[in-house]
Amino acid sequence: MRRLIRVVACGVCAGVLLSGCTSGDSDNSSRNTATGVPVGAAATAETFEEVVRDVLPSIAQINTAGGLGSGVVYDDDGHIVTNAHVVGAETTFTVTFATGGNPVTASLVATYQPDDLAVIKVDGDLPVEPASFGDSGDLAVGELVLAMGSPLGLSASVTNGIVSALGRTVTEPATTTAPATTIADMIQTSAAINPGNSGGALVDMDKEVIGIPTLAATDEELGGAAPGIGFAISSDTVKRIVDQIVRDGRVTDSGRAALDIVVRTVADGESNLIGVGVVETIQGGAAADAGIQAGDVITKINDTDTPTVTKLNEVLASLSPGDEVTVTFRRGGDTETVRVTLGQR
Structure with a gap:
């Protein structure tokens, strides 16, 4: 039997707020006498301690009226990046x-729901140094990483793991404050990610933030967490989106492909999923310009079936604005195809 795995956002959670602590220097590590570099298990332990000592001060705990989440200090101006589902509707x-x-106060700069990112800004002087954000495009599967944040309200917590996979496309479920969204180019990691970790940091051994922990997988057959499966928004995506928010107060170039339509999943009389129904087309948008109309049911993009809105979003997440695709749809009793030049969400 196939086991059903789904993902859940690991953001706002109510809980007891406890203070954590960072590790000190190791005094029993062994070193290569020729180079002075720690070797074996001692090398890993000492490297972890050094990374934690340098990066953890830049990790914030963000407290909201509904709970808490984590954040990472982005620059010297006091900008902190976190998840959109952490800040919710608060400012x-x-x-x-x-x-x-x-504690210090901070105000919302902007959120960008499609990539589940938000930026807040500290009011007044910033009491810590910003983190260094690396290039996630340089990552390799198997690299050691640390997840830093405030899981379950336990501030300044650190877990370790590896990069398990790269380039994942993951659909994040809807919350009370945000619709479902599909995020591309995510990093899968075995480092534990729990409620409250959202918006924190996934850090490599070069002391650079290479992702923002956002989602954890749950095993619906067991009714709980799926151990060792978590997802982080890649630092390349974070930098591209956050730089625009810091500069312009909003995202002006999302890089996300769009059909420019309002849609819903359509099923037949026996509850079989048949496609994505077009509720509305945006005038001058990609679909409307290609002749797609409200009432059409999209069943395929290129050679990929789109039985649900989630699947349609996953397909679009793998494409880019300006790409030309073949859209197959039903209109009345007929099946038609058109070429569509994708717009930008």
């Missing part, structure tokens, strides 16, 4: 840091 926040000290 003001209380932020604490692993270094301790009094």
